[in-house]
Structure formats: structure tokens, C-alpha cells
Amino acid sequence: MRLFKDQAAGKLMFLLALFPSFLVLAIIFGLFQKSRAILAIRSVGRLLFSSGWHPLKGEFGLLPFITGTLWVTFVALVIAIPISLFTAIYLSEYAPRYVRDLAKPIIDLLAGLPSVVFGVWGIMVIVPFVGNVLAPLFGVYSSGYSILAGGIVLAIMIFPTIIHVSLEVFASIPFALRETSLSLGATQWETVHHVVLRKGAQGVMAASILGLSRAFGETMAVLMVVGNVPMVPKSLFSPGYPLPALIANNYGEMMSVPLYDSALMLAALVLLIVVLAASVFGRWILIKAEKRAE
């Protein structure tokens, strides 16, 4: 009887364990099904690379949204990668124990804050800062609701992701290596630069890619501060309209305009594919680096 229970539970759990892999396929398939309606009429190239967005006239060019997403993500990465890396190096190589014990829960908490809260804060602090301080500094006019504001808020949101993965990578580098370098007379920073960073280069790259995939799909916080004007952005201070924001903003009216829902599902599919590619690539690098370490 007990053995039977064990077997039965094993079978049941196996079925449940199939679910995650199945879910990945189901999401891709589901979104693809829905976007087929529009893919049947327009070519992929025209949908992705034309910039006319007039749903009522049946024009669905996703280019402004794709460029918007790319810009915001790029700005976020440029800000976040160096800062997160310095922080991770400090916490893993330099910081005394109590600093580490203090900083880790705070970083966890930052990761746990809801994106709406980031958005509210962005509107309260970052948007006025960009509009009233940074823009005049560069001699341009900006309402503050801009690519730059979105990038800054997003950068803060992906700090924890990059820091976490980098810390894991640094922790996996053997201590003997560092000690060898130090005993040869290298300073601590030289050790970090020539040993830790070189050994962990792939891992750091993976951390950045995972940060990228996180940034790419972030919706609410960016949506609230980026301005949402469907045009290809001209500068850091002009508003943009990223893909996730497009989907979130238009769910209300998408059922009333023909093909609208299909276009939005295509947007979700594009988003999904990019994020999938990035996270698969990132994981692949991590796994390879792990194998090499062994």
C-alpha cells in the first residue's frame, strides 16, 4: 500500500512537473494564435519596421514602440551595469561582514518593491528632476516625462538582479586565485581587475543580459514616467512609448477596433521572443561558465 502510494504520487508529480515546460510552449502558442489574424494580412517586415500607428485606419506599425523599448532599456543598462558591478565587487571583495549583512536584505527589499511604487516615486522625484534640473542643464526643454526618466527608474529596478547574479558569480571564484594575486604584490583593486573580473567575465555578462531581459518587459513603472507618445524618440529628453506600455494602455479599446487586439498580441509576442532569447542566452552563458569552473 505504501509502495503503491509512493508510485502513484510519483506519477502524479511527474505530470505536474511537465507543466512548466508545457506552460512556456502554451504561452508562445497562445500569443501566436492570436496574432495570426494580423500576420495573415500584413508582412512581418511592415509590421515591425513601419512607424505609422493609426489603429482606426488599420495601420499598425510597431517601430515607434520597439525603438522606445530599446532606448529605455539601453539607458537603464548604461546606468545600472557599472553601478551594480561596483556594488557587487564592494560587497563581495571589500566590505566588512556587517556591511554585507546590512546591505543584502536592503537589496532584497528593493527587488521586492512593486513596480507601481517605483512608478509613483518616479513621478514624484525623477520626472521633476529630469524636467527642471537635467533638461535646462543641457539647454533643452522637456516635460520630464521622457526616455531618460524611464531609464533612470528602470535602472534602479534592475540593480538587484544584476547585483545578485554577479555576487553569485564572484562567490564561485576560488579564494586561492585571489590569494595568489595578492601574494604577488598586486593591490586589491588590481586583483579584482585582473583576476576576479577576468575569471567572472562571462558571469558578469550573463548578469547584464538577465538585467536586460528584466528591463525589457517592465511595464507599469516605465509606463508611468515615459510619456507615452507614439513617435520614434529623437533624444533622451523626448517622450517614448515602449511595447509593454502600449499593451497595458490599450487593453480597454482593443476589442472595439478590428485587428487591434491581434496587433497588441503581436506586440506581446515580440516582447516575449526578445525576452526569451535574452534569458535563454544568459542562462546558457551561466551554465557554460559553471561547467568551466568545475
Next chain:
Amino acid sequence: MKYEHELTRGRIKHRRAVEIVAKIAMIGSTTLVVGSLLAIIGAIIWKSLPALKLSMITQSPKGGYYLGKEGGILNAIVGSLYLGLGATALALVFSLPVVLYLNLYTKKKSRFAGLTRFAFDVLWGIPSIVYGAFGFVLMMAVGLRASLLAGIITVALLELPIMSRAIDEVMVLVPRELKEASFALGATRLETAFKVVVRQCMPGILTAVLIAFGRGIGDAASVLFTAGFTDRIPTSLFQPAATLPLAIFFQLGTPFPEVQQRAYASAAVLTLLILLISIASRLLIRKLTKHVIK
């Protein structure tokens, strides 16, 4: 001879300078990361003070609430808690058996386990707006309207990889001897799973549950399409439910400063809720570790 001496000294000076600059950059970055969390929480609580009244959290919106009249966000708080609890329970029912299966029933280098873990990683990286879109497709397919149930299912899908990965991380660490001791006493895998491994991992499982719960109540993009929004507290699974993140978003979107103030206050409520969950999880872990065999 003297010249060479000078050269070395110059080089040492240079190396020391680099060391100091690097250290400043690192401490600066860490301060920035830690400071940004404090800045976010500080600013949101500070701004919300004028609007933070007890009636905010004890009343549902009355007529004209979004124009600045009386009322509170009780509907959203309760809605979020229902949604979070339901989704977390559902996610736990799925993820715990899967993770147990991966750790007890599969061999160490099993391909299937590797694939499933990879699927979790991939799912983890999928943005919540895509879950929202997928949930919407699913809803359409089975003929469900925006409701508490649809929201719960979508959020459960979103929480699944978060929870599973967190549980898996601690379950991998269960010492092999412990499992072998249990097997040696004649226990089946199933008995070992629930009587030994689950108990040993209890603190980790609880943390995972709380992390997922925090994510669940904080996420906006996934419930935007699926849970709907209403001023009433839902009394059945098939009614739409308001959620805190969306309440914040909608209040902020109104042109009235009083209502925007309330959005800040709602954001403060959400932030405090998340803080509370995180503190509770830390306390609980301390309490539960007494059953853990080290």
C-alpha cells in the same frame, strides 16, 4: 639608480591612487543602491502623510471618490489580499510537488530535471505584461470575463516560477545523509518528501511563499486585463476585483490633486504591506529554524 627609484615610487603612487579611486567608486555605488531604497520609501511616506487617514483603509470608495469626495481604498486592499492569497495557495499546490519530484524522484544528472529547472528560469524571466496578455487569451478561450478567478489564475502562473525556484534553492541543500537515513529506516520517497525534506526546508518554503505573495499583490500588469476593477468588495470568484496597484495607477491618472494625494497614500499602504511581509518572513524564519537539523 636614483632615477629607477623615483620611477618605482611614481608607479606605487599611481597604483595607490587607482586603488583609492576604485574604492570611492565602489562605496559610492553601494551607497547609491542602498540610498535609492531609502529615498523611495522615505519620499512616498513623506508625500502621503497629508492624505493618510484611517478612512483610507476602512472604507470603500463612495460616489464621486475619484473626483475627490469621501471614501477609501478598502476595496483594493481586500481585493489584493484575496487575489494574493488565492494565487499563492494555487502556486504552492503546483510548485511544491514539482520541486519535491525534482529533488527526490529524479536522478542527480537527470535530463528531465534539468529541462524543468530551465523552464522555470525561462518562466521567471517572462514579463508580467506577457502573463497578463496570456491570461487574457486564456480567459477568452474558456469564455471567462475579467474576474477574481481569472486574476488568481494569471497571478498564480506568474508566481509559479518565483516560488519554485526559491523552494528548489533550499531543497537542493538538504544533506544527502538525511534522505539516506530516512530511506534506511524503510520510508518511501513520498514519506521522506513530506515528513523529512519538507520539514527540513520549512523556513525556505515559507520565505518562498512570502516572496511570491509579495510579488502577487504588488503586480499590476498581469491583473490589468484579467481581474478588472470595481468599487465593491468581491463576494464571489466570478466578480471583478480591485487591486491596490491598479487603484494607485487609476487615482494617479485623475487630474485632481486630492485624488493624486490619495494615490501616494495608497502607494504608502502597499509599500508598508510589502515591508511588513518581508519583516514577518525574517522573524518566522528565525522561529522555524529550530526544527531544522544541521
